Amino acid sequence: MLDVKFIREHADIVRQRLATRNAGDELKIDQVLALDEQRRTALAEVEQLKASRNRISKEIGILMGQKKPAEAEAKKTETRQIGDRITALDKLVAEVEQQRDALLLQLPNLPCEKVKIGKTAEDNPEVRVWGQKPGFSFKPKTHVELCESLKLIDFARAAKISGSGFILYTHWGARLERALIQMLLNLHTLEHDYTEISPPFMVNRDCMVGVGQFPKFVDQYYGVQEGTDASTLGKLFLIPTAETPVANIHREEILKESQLPIRYCAYTPCFRGEAGAAGVGTRGMIRVHQFDKVELIKITKPEEGYAELEKLVANAERVLQLLGLHYRVVQLCTGDMGFSSAMTYDIEVWAPGQGTYLEVSSCSNCEDFQARRMNLRFKTETGENKFPHILNGSGTALARLFVALVETYQQADGSLVVPEVLKPYLKTDRITA
RNA sequence: GGAGAGGUGGCUGAGUGGUCGAAAGCGACGGUUUGCUAAACCGUUGUACGGGUUACACUGUACCGGGGGUUCGAAUCCCCCCCUCUCCGCCA
Structure with a gap:
């Protein structure tokens, strides 16, 4: 606000x-x-x-x-x-x-002065590129083909039990997903010094308002109802990201300056209605109603917000570097930024089968916009109450990471080579049908 | 789901409808004393939004879980809601 x-x-x-x-x-x-x-x-x-x-x-x-x-x-x-x-x-x-x-x-947040003025994603400046597009001696398959042939995901049965836009991971697919979650949490907690949180997957209305999802975007999220009691509808909502419960942990509190910066990371599934988006890039697992994500949240002093944003992006990039995936970082222009953000970096990973970059992380400094909405403050040494900056970033989204991983590490024989960092988790070098 | 208890300042905990923004204690901060520390003693100690001032001082309003009501006046009386705890039932 x-x-x-x-x-x-x-x-x-x-x-x-x-x-x-x-x-x-x-x-x-x-x-x-x-x-x-x-x-x-x-x-x-x-x-x-x-x-x-x-x-x-x-x-x-x-x-x-x-x-x-x-x-x-x-x-x-x-x-x-x-x-x-x-x-x-x-x-x-x-x-x-x-x-x-x-x-x-x-009203959305004011964009930071340093952010480029622009209209659409076309205007987003590229900040840096890491690695390069992998070459193949054969025509790389899409993740949909690979997941089906390797039986990593059962798209048909996912639709049977839940509908379109859901993923049913099976066997090595399920294990790979779990391995990624483990790897990311270990990275951020053990090496990047974030405190791990495992929050509720349903939150109340205040949390949704606090981070800026409500009231403007109510229709994009799932509300839950208890049994057939319609009066319970509108009280709890499935979280669209871990940002929603985690950023609200200290809502209505006055923190001590010495507590800052607070760094949290959390794995959660994310639930999104994506109303109206169906039909656009919906094949496979690019846009789904439920996906896993490891999220990074920071609460910082205002003067440290932007320095912390740079570190946060670096922490998210580390994921892709360790997995050996080619990616680029772009900064969103004013017209492309989300409602609550003052500055956002997107990390886009290369998916060879799709022949395109996929957004796997969005790292934002919302400045004091969310803190005001949730009335979260901190007391300075001089006894003054101030609103902190709240930052969030995916570290990273899993479904699309899964896509890039599968497409990048595919072999001519249709099998997958397991990247070095994941071997300890998967206990295998190769995934075959 | 059934039964009960309770929500008051940073914390503990008083509070007969009227000098109650709220006793007392603890904690914290400042000071006195003191080789140092501790103890003792004295003092200060909530938040928000306004007015005022260069800045203070000073000053108005609101806030005792939330929302309504009664009243000239509500922490106190009435109604609704939320939350927490204990016991029982059911349950992963």
Whole structure:
């Protein structure tokens, strides 16, 4: 959430920077300002009225103590009217505030000044490239062909038991998925010093609002219902990423400055409705309703946010380096960035069978945008409460990593060579049909 | 699902509808004393949003799980909701 005070004092800057997202949000600023002004005026008046009511009530208490009921009665009559006015104004303030906040919750974060202004993914600058596209002496197969021939995934039966957009890992496929989860968690906890978290896979509405998924994108997520009790619908939601529960761990808290930076990593499945996206790149496991991901979350002091973002990206890149997968890093331009983010790096891994780069990680600094929404603060040495920066990044998404891995390590005979780092987990050199 | 208990400041824990933003204790911070430490003693010690000031000072409002209600006035009375704990049932 944007800071109302900042909007009030720097309306032009806010409008300009929102405009770079090409979503038209800058047009809502005038309305926010009008509502804010209305609220402040009413609030000033009602506070004054309350001050006088409090004073008179206190006097009544004193008169009662002095056994002067007649004088007390007189004062009661005087205050009764003030009370009505207060009730009316309180109601007005609450309504206006609610309208203002509803608008504010719909506004995306301001892009960092350093981010390139652009419209679509075409405008995203490439930051760096690691490794190179592997060469093949044969025509590389797609992961769909390989997974079927090696019986790593049973697409047909996945559809039978859950529908399209779900993955049924079998035998070596299941073991490979588990090996990857293990490897990534070990890497981030043992070598990158993140604290491992295993959070709930269902969260309440506040968490969804906290990270910026609600209220604007409600339709992209799964809500759950308990049994046939429709009244339970809308209370819990399947997490679309571990960011949702983990970033909210300290919601409503005031942390000590010495606790920062906090680094968490968590493996969770991720559930996404992807409404309307069906049909676009849906073959196989590129876009699915449930996928595994190891997520990295950081809570940092504002001045350290961007340095920590660079480290976070490096931590995610390490995954691909260890697996020997060619990738590139791009920085998202203003028009391509997510709602809550001020700066985002995407890591895209090369999938030879597809002949394309796949996004396996998105690392963002949301600055204090999410911290404000969840009212998470930290107390500085001087006793001041400040909002920390909250960062998140995939480290990494597993389904697409699986695709790149299978397509990169395929052999002419249709088997897979297991990369060195995974051998201890899989206890084999090669996966064959 | 059934029965019961409870939610008050950083923590523990008082609180007859009226000088209650809230006793007391602990902790923390500052000070006095002191070879050092400890102890003792004295003092300070919540958050948010406003007004005010160069900055302080000072000052207004709200906050005792959340939301409503009664009242001139609510931590206290009434209603609804949420959460936690204990026991029982069911269950991985």
